Amino acid sequence: MAGQFAGYQNEIYLQGYGGTAPPFTTDATRLEAAAAELMGPEAYSYVAGAAGSGATASANRAAFDRWRLVPRMLTDATERDLSSTVLGTPLPAPVLLAPVGVQSIVHADAERATARAAAALGLPVVLSTASSTSIEDVAEASGDGPRWFQLYWPNDPDVCGSILSRAREAGYTALVVTLDTWTLAWRPSDLDSGYLPFLQGEGMAVPFSDPVFRSRLDKAPEDDLPSAVLRWISMITGTDRGWDALAFLREHWDGPIALKGIQHPDDARRAADAGMDGVVVSNHGGRQVDGAVASLDVLPEIVAAVGDRLEVLFDSGVRTGADVVKALALGARAVLLGRPWVYGLAHGGEDGVRHVLRSLLADLDLTMGLSGHRRITELTPAVLRRA
Numbered sequence: 480m481a482g483q484f485a486g487y488q489n490e491i492y493l494q495g496y497g498g499t500a501p502p503f504t505t506d507a508t509r510l511e512a513a514a515a516e517l518m519g520p521e522a523y524s525y526v527a528g529a530a531g532s533g534a535t536a537s538a539n540r541a542a543f544d545r546w547r548l549v550p551r552m553l554t555d556a557t558e559r560d561l562s563s564t565v566l567g568t569p570l571p572a573p574v575l576l577a578p579v580g581v582q583s584i585v586h587a588d589a590e591r592a593t594a595r596a597a598a599a600l601g602l603p604v605v606l607s608t609a610s611s612t613s614i615e616d617v618a619e620a621s622g623d624g625p626r627w628f629q630l631y632w633p634n635d636p637d638v639c640g641s642i643l644s645r646a647r648e649a650g651y652t653a654l655v656v657t658l659d660t661w662t663l664a665w666r667p668s669d670l671d672s673g674y675l676p677f678l679q680g681e682g683m684a685v686p687f688s689d690p691v692f693r694s695r696l697d698k699a700p701e702d703d704l705p706s707a708v709l710r711w712i713s714m715i716t717g718t719d720r721g722w723d724a725l726a727f728l729r730e731h732w733d734g735p736i737a738l739k740g741i742q743h744p745d746d747a748r749r750a751a752d753a754g755m756d757g758v759v760v761s762n763h764g765g766r767q768v769d770g771a772v773a774s775l776d777v778l779p780e781i782v783a784a785v786g787d788r789l790e791v792l793f794d795s796g797v798r799t800g801a802d803v804v805k806a807l808a809l810g811a812r813a814v815l816l817g818r819p820w821v822y823g824l825a826h827g828g829e830d831g832v833r834h835v836l837r838s839l840l841a842d843l844d845l846t847m848g849l850s851g852h853r854r855i856t857e858l859t860p861a862v863l864r865r866a
């Protein structure tokens with residue numbers, strides 16, 4: 480296990496001896512800056528964009544800075560094992576690729592490239608309902624790799640049931656139900672670029688390939704795109720369902736279910752009461768409620784409320800190995816990574832995503848070892864101090 484992920488550091492150094500620099504920067508901040516140069520303004524503002532003033536997106540980062548690791552010496556951390564099981568999926572490290580819609584905006588290979596890169600490392604993708612590639616095509620690209628499915632919950636039960644059964648059939652093992660995006664927030668950068676990819680029919684591969692959704696249309700999407708798009712948007716927007724509606728998902732999904740977008744301990748308790756297997760503590764990377772609390776700041780109280788009843792996953796603002804260690808030490812079972820690998824996709828398709836994931840895993844592996852930890856289970860609040 481020694482150097483399982485840290486080996487990427489040696490690989491890069493050795494290439495350096497040979498006079499070759501790494502294919503792309505290994506630093507998340509520089510990666511974003513380079514992506515801004517590389518991607519068109521619409522694509523960049525879609526990925527980097529946040530709600531309102533961006534206060535919550537910044538707060539997500541600032542929250543990590545308020546915690547520091549306290550390294551321990553002579554602990555024999557040469558051999559490390561970062562493996563763990565998350566919602567029934569055995570993983571080499573507790574890191575997943577967060578659901579990200581409409582990846583065709585970023586790179587022509589889109590979700591297929593992402594699925595191949597993730598599978599090569601054994602990390603799960605969480606396929607978005609707003610994917611630009613169908614459920615089945617991503618499954619094929621993912622091969623033997625672990626895969627989960629993210630649901631934007633259609634209010635038509637038969638359409639919902641059809642999408643869920645296709646996902647199960649195609650080998651997606653866990654369901655992530657996103658609750659915080661029942662309508663898109665006020666996102667000035669997207670509005671200013673005037674780019675609404677969904678209205679142009681991108682990100683519609685899941686509904687448009689669904690026979691039950693198609694049966695709801697007067698004309699096929701190929702013949703009347705605007706009506707098909709509006710029909711779909713009307714199905715997945717709105718929030719007139721209550722907690723009791725989760726029973727439908729429980730009945731129609733034969734596997735673990737996690738609710739994504741949880742920020743309050745009472746909502747986490749309700750998720751547990753409704754028989755859910757997990758929650759993803761997330762504010763959607765600051766893309767929904769501007770002024771909302773930093774996701775990391777609510778993690779400890781949610782772990783305290785329900786950590787013994789369901790698995791608490793975390794996202795929003797994770798950029799480095801130390802960030803992963805901090806979230807795990809505060810009780811997260813795993814973290815989901817959003818924007819960084821999307822910038823990798825922009826840089827180099829499958830290779831770019833793989834590079835970003837290998838960099839993060841190597842950084843995580845080295846940070847664990849150098850702070851004296853061999854296993855994920857050793858990470859508890861005791862390894863941190865308030866800055």
Ligand SMILES: Cc1cc2nc3c(=O)[nH]c(=O)nc-3n(C[C@H](O)[C@H](O)[C@H](O)COP(=O)(O)O)c2cc1C
Nearest residue numbers: 526577578579580607657763764795796816817818
């Ligand atoms: C470009 C983009 C598209 C996203 N699309 C989805 C989506 O389709 N479904 C979803 O549940 N979350 C979506 N998210 C939110 C991510 O799953 C995740 O919560 C967020 O990116 C985590 O924050 P981070 O980017 O700071 O790591 C998207 C995020 C980005 C940046």
Ligand SMILES: O=C(O)C(=O)c1ccccc1
Nearest residue numbers: 580581609660677682766
């Ligand atoms: O942009 C997002 O954050 C998001 O969740 C989304 C929703 C619908 C289509 C594409 C992305």
